[in-house]
Amino acid sequence: MPLTRAVPTLLACVTLAVTGCAGGTDSAGGKSTEKVVNLYNWGDYMDPTVIPAFEKEYGMHVNYDVYDSNEILETKLLAGHSTYDIVVPSAYFLEHEIKAGVYRKLDKTKLPNLGNVDPEVAAGLSAYDPGNQYAVGYMWLSTTGIGYNVAEIRARMPDAPVDSWRMFFDPSVLARFQDCGVAMLDAPINVVGAALAFLGRDPNSESVEDLADVEQLLFAARPFIRSINSAQYYGDLANGDLCLALGWSGDIVLSRDRAKEAGRSVALAFSIPREGTVSNFDVLAVPAEAAHPDNAYLFINYLLRPEVAAKNTNALMYANSVMTKSLPFLNESPRHDPAVYPPPEVRAKLVPTRAKSPQYTRLLMHMWTRFKSHG
Numbered sequence: 001m002p003l004t005r006a007v008p009t010l011l012a013c014v015t016l017a018v019t020g021c022a023g024g025t026d027s028a029g030g031k032s033t034e035k036v037v038n039l040y041n042w043g044d045y046m047d048p049t050v051i052p053a054f055e056k057e058y059g060m061h062v063n064y065d066v067y068d069s070n071e072i073l074e075t076k077l078l079a080g081h082s083t084y085d086i087v088v089p090s091a092y093f094l095e096h097e098i099k100a101g102v103y104r105k106l107d108k109t110k111l112p113n114l115g116n117v118d119p120e121v122a123a124g125l126s127a128y129d130p131g132n133q134y135a136v137g138y139m140w141l142s143t144t145g146i147g148y149n150v151a152e153i154r155a156r157m158p159d160a161p162v163d164s165w166r167m168f169f170d171p172s173v174l175a176r177f178q179d180c181g182v183a184m185l186d187a188p189i190n191v192v193g194a195a196l197a198f199l200g201r202d203p204n205s206e207s208v209e210d211l212a213d214v215e216q217l218l219f220a221a222r223p224f225i226r227s228i229n230s231a232q233y234y235g236d237l238a239n240g241d242l243c244l245a246l247g248w249s250g251d252i253v254l255s256r257d258r259a260k261e262a263g264r265s266v267a268l269a270f271s272i273p274r275e276g277t278v279s280n281f282d283v284l285a286v287p288a289e290a291a292h293p294d295n296a297y298l299f300i301n302y303l304l305r306p307e308v309a310a311k312n313t314n315a316l317m318y319a320n321s322v323m324t325k326s327l328p329f330l331n332e333s334p335r336h337d338p339a340v341y342p343p344p345e346v347r348a349k350l351v352p353t354r355a356k357s358p359q360y361t362r363l364l365m366h367m368w369t370r371f372k373s374h375g
């Protein structure tokens, strides 16, 4: 919604500039003094009370526009002329985007709460952003795993291997769930990472042979898959419209809890497969062309307050980057949920998704387009 809300404000200020507008554009640096932050984020990826509380405290207006894939975000950033002040890429896309020059180096003097980010998280992020110069951790852990409707799966296969990628990559298993609805993320790097984990290969492999083997698995699964998306599947699981999804931890765990709270008969579960899986690390970054960088810093700094970071984890079921300091503010459920904070033996099986080369990405995207359209 919100980008469209930004446009009238900007236009109004340009029109009023002659007569004096509270906002307006500083012709020297292209920086605007308007009290606006244009945030471009994943859908369902911020507690709904966080933005109004920030707006009230600072007298700012936050426009929240959404996307549902790193590929969409990257295409916009590389095309230039985006109007965003803050974006939320996954670290494995950030690395390439930094090299492409789309981000502004952070002015850390404007981010006094940076010290709240756990050193372990900042160190993990520095593998993608050396020296932590361009990005701040937002959610440090999302895993790609299996979301399922317990009763529907059990009814079709009492001994279904719900903790194994065989659920998707063994067609004799997957075929049993076709009628109750199967979905997969539209996130090629994560889906391929999952398939490589199933094959016992390196989930970050860029080998052409590995990709060919994954392609075979995906094409064999395709006839049984009803939808490929990253923003609808979790609502569909909660409504009972799907019974199995290859998806992201927080979205599935949240749907599970919402269905329970609403007293629906749908009981959902999330599992991290025993073959291992990929994890993602999502960050906050300021595009080089942002018109309101100082407002962006103010909002990023606000998100790094331990109580605010905890609100986001409580609402989203993803572990935040203010890991230790936000713990006292967490609800029981994310704090003790192994899907949100996996125990050490499960964490040992998580492989952080690494940046992919442009050559490999081209091959992968070709394969993915064919996979999606394959009947």
Ligand code: N2P
Pocket: 042, 043, 044, 045, 090, 142, 248, 251, 280, 282
């Ligand atoms: C939120 C999706 C979060 C992205 N709906 C996980 N990397």
